[in-house]
Amino acid sequence: AMRVKEWYGWHFPELVKIVTDNLQYARLILLMGCRENAATTDLVSVLPEDVVDKVKDAAIHSMGVGLTEDDLTNIKSLCEEVIATSEYRGQLFDYLKNRMNAIAPNLTTMVGELVGARLISHAGSLLNLAKAPASTVQILGAEKALFVALKTKAKTPKYGLLYHASLVGQAGVANKGKIARITACQAALATRVDALAENVTGPTIGIAGRENVEYKLRKLESGEIYKSTSQKSGAELSKVTADVAVKKESGLVIPVEKKKKKKKKVLCVD
Numbered sequence: 001a002m003r004v005k006e007w008y009g010w011h012f013p014e015l016v017k018i019v020t021d022n023l024q025y026a027r028l029i030l031l032m033g034c035r036e037n038a039a040t041t042d043l044v045s046v047l048p049e050d051v052v053d054k055v056k057d058a059a060i061h062s063m064g065v066g067l068t069e070d071d072l073t074n075i076k077s078l079c080e081e082v083i084a085t086s087e088y089r090g091q092l093f094d095y096l097k098n099r100m101n102a103i104a105p106n107l108t109t110m111v112g113e114l115v116g117a118r119l120i121s122h123a124g125s126l127l128n129l130a131k132a133p134a135s136t137v138q139i140l141g142a143e144k145a146l147f148v149a150l151k152t153k154a155k156t157p158k159y160g161l162l163y164h165a166s167l168v169g170q171a172g173v174a175n176k177g178k179i180a181r182i183t184a185c186q187a188a189l190a191t192r193v194d195a196l197a198e199n200v201t202g203p204t205i206g207i208a209g210r211e212n213v214e215y216k217l218r219k220l221e222s223g224e225i226y227k228s229t230s231q232k233s234g235a236e237l238s239k240v241t242a243d244v245a246v247k248k249e250s251g252l253v254i255p256v257e258k259k260k261k262k263k264k265k266v267l268c269v270d
Contacts (some may be wrong), residue, residue, distance in 0.1 A: 014058040026079035045205035106190035106206030130195035
């Protein structure tokens, strides 16, 4: 596509800024040919009406040089290759989408078809990916940076292939590491369901996992902090302590006595 734009740009340099899509650019050249044919050619089948007017106006005032028949023939052959490659790419993506939805529907729901396929390819198989812990899934694809960080005692990478997942991409710079860790946990669970569960016909745990990550992402982006046990207020801790005391009195909780460690006797020999 870049070769087509470079070659045809000598003839019609203004077209690059008007038509930015590579596929539309190639189809337009095949339909129009030289810029002199823009006024007499119906371009609505390739471009929107507002863009067609801009192309025709630019073709009249263009400062490009002329093209020979050999140049135009070679440019059109390049355009045909661009269109064929784009169509083949679309077919490959449709095939990948269907295969991922059939093999790993939960993982696909979590991280998408392309990232899920890259994770499976990097691990070797779906079963190997299911055996890996969430910490390995998180940095899968960044092994070189990990070993360099361990060797130089620098900070280890926070994400690998998961960086391209939509959930991680939605997070801010400060929260990308946290969201990558949460996404890796849910992706590891989804992969184990896909690999080891029987009769998996569609996404089950993947939908709940994605909703969980999206909820935590909204909380982190809004600035809210999750309260853990160590972050509870004094009133909450006193309430928990009172509940435990009531349970002890009613016999629901059996206190465990701590064993005292015996002191070792040291014999002094004169």
